Amino acid sequence: MKLAVIGTGYVGLVSGVCFAHKGNEVICVDLEQYKIDMLNRAESPIYEPGIEELISLNKEAGRLEFTSNLADAVRRSDIVILAVGTPSLANGEANLSYIEQAAADVGKAMNGYKIIMTKSTVPVGTNEKIKDVVSQHTNYSFDIVSAPEFLREGSAINDTLHPDRVIIGLDNAGLRETMVTLHQVFTDKIYVTDIRSAEMIKYASNAFLATKISFINEIANICEKVGADVTCVADGMGMDKRIGSSFLQAGIGYGGSCFPKDTNALIQIAGNVDYEFKLLKSVVEVNTDQRFMIVSKLRESLGQLHGVPIGIWGLAFKPNTDDIREAPALEIVETLIQAGAIVKLYDPIAMDKFKERVNHPNIVWCSSPQQAAEGSDAVCLLTDWEEFKKVDLVQLSSVLRKPVLIDGRNVFTEDQIQSSGLEYYSVGRPRMSGWNRDKVEA
Incomplete structure (x- = not known):
């Protein structure tokens, strides 16, 4: 398939490179020319083990290119993937200005029917806003798809090529076959649902993993007072298949671009509908203290x-x-x-x-x-x-x-x-x- 990927951060660059590696024709777009210049030299603007080798391989094969010309990339593609940043605002909400601008630019550039697929992490209801923004700038028909990413920095290529599952949110059931075909080169564990549920799955997944980390850190703090060993406790807990051993490593808490941002955003999402997410607020507090x-x-x-x-x-x-x-x-x-x-x-x-x-x-x-x-x-x-x-x-x-x-x-x-x-x-x-x-x- 012919894909345009808007944004060359962790999500966009890794996704674009991996889609190309599986045989698609991919154009990665970034408005910062220095990033495009680096990528055209097969140099990655992000540190991710193995990414530069895959860039070189797929550029040489003619499946992958990089440009700052968004309009040209959109016109030459059938599917446009939005993978721009959604950083936190001061109140914890996601800043949607970048993705809204990208949606407007895509709408202006369209020269026919497109599938617009969102991989950026966005609050529930955002894809409907994206649809409205695109509609304001084009008379061509299009569909919106939510396909949130679940990659981990440091192992992003493996997580993309061998995911636990792929989540696809659709409003148009007629897109199911196309979206499944695009992703089944990675896995047959593909879960198709509605767009709002797909958006929520991303936040709920990260919030749950953050909760496991804060939980085991609270257990570690109790272990220090009662003379138990948290590594033994975690091993014993992890043997229970209902719990599992992942994310039960005690330490000084989580960080990075996902867990802190997504937990705070989910607290705000709940607050916007008059629901106080008490558990998640405590998760954030424990992580800060740890x-x-x-x-x-x-x-x-x-x-x-x-x-x-x-x-x-x-x-x-x-x-x-x-x-x-x-x-x-x-x-x-x-x-x-x-x-x-x-x-x-x-x-x-x-x-x-x-x-x-x-x-x-x-x-x-x-x-x-x-x-x-x-x-x-x-x-x-x-x-x-x-x-x-x-x-x-x-x-x-x-x-x-x-x-x-x-x-x-x-x-x-x-x-x-x-x-x-x-x-x-x-x-x-x-x-x-x-x-x-x-x-x-x-």
């Missing part, structure tokens, strides 16, 4: 933080991405700076993005985990990159001024810590907290 556990454990171990050098391992909200949107590191670093600490920062990929957001005389930018640790009174692990999991903990203990490691992602095992000489703190594993404190103090 990241400050790192600072509490630092104070517990070191006392005052003013003038104290603290190594930070990991700035991205998760491994295998350079995305720092809503990353716990943002608030943790800011809190440490406010307390007067000297923060020594390192991340394998996200350093440049973090520098764009945060700058302060108390920040030391480091080129390795070892440099961030050397001479520090503590190291805080905030992102579970593979690089950090491979660190020699005995060597780490020797280069720290005070051998304190605060593991916000429960990366290390009891055996690793027992022989390390470190004073170790993790999340919800109290018998490991301060493991070698007596040895250190002696």
Whole structure:
């Protein structure tokens, strides 16, 4: 099929590349010319493992092209995919200005019947607004389809090529065969429903996963008080097929471009129809509080933080991405700076993005985990990159001024810590907290 994809962020670029990889003719559109110039050199404006190889492969095969000429792309396509950003407004609602502008531009460019498919995450009822906007700018007939994405940054290509399921929302049942044909190259698990339900499925799914994360973090906090091990608790819970083991890893909470934005948007969606989503409000509150556990454990171990050098391992909200949107590191670093600490920062990929957001005389930018640790009174692990999991903990203990490691992602095992000489703190594993404190103090 001939597709135009409007927007080359995570959703648009990965979707466009994967549709091309499955044999479709795809034109990816972005109004920022520097992105198009990069993509035409097979350089990705986003960090996503494997994306540049797929761009090169499909460009060479003649199935994939990039342009800033939206009108030309729309005219040459049968299906137009809207994949522009819907960032949060100050009140938590989704900002729909970009997708409404894209819809207007598509309407102006139409030269015949088109299927307009929305992959951006949008509140319930948005596709009806898109339909109205397009109608104001064209006399040609068209149909609207909702096909929300469920990819994860860092594994977006695999999630797109091998999805758990595809959700398709239709108002015109006659489109069912076309939409199923387009997506069945990825999976036969295709659920077709109405547009409003499809829009809601996206928000409900992300809100439920965010709830699982906040739930296990609350359990971890209780475990620390009663002497239980949250990893054992999560393993036991996950064996129940009604619960499952995914998203039961205790830590310092979720971040990124989806969960924070979508949970806040769903709270606002509920509020707009006079329903208070009490459970989800608590999920957001727990997640916000959880990241400050790192600072509490630092104070517990070191006392005052003013003038104290603290190594930070990991700035991205998760491994295998350079995305720092809503990353716990943002608030943790800011809190440490406010307390007067000297923060020594390192991340394998996200350093440049973090520098764009945060700058302060108390920040030391480091080129390795070892440099961030050397001479520090503590190291805080905030992102579970593979690089950090491979660190020699005995060597780490020797280069720290005070051998304190605060593991916000429960990366290390009891055996690793027992022989390390470190004073170790993790999340919800109290018998490991301060493991070698007596040895250190002696």
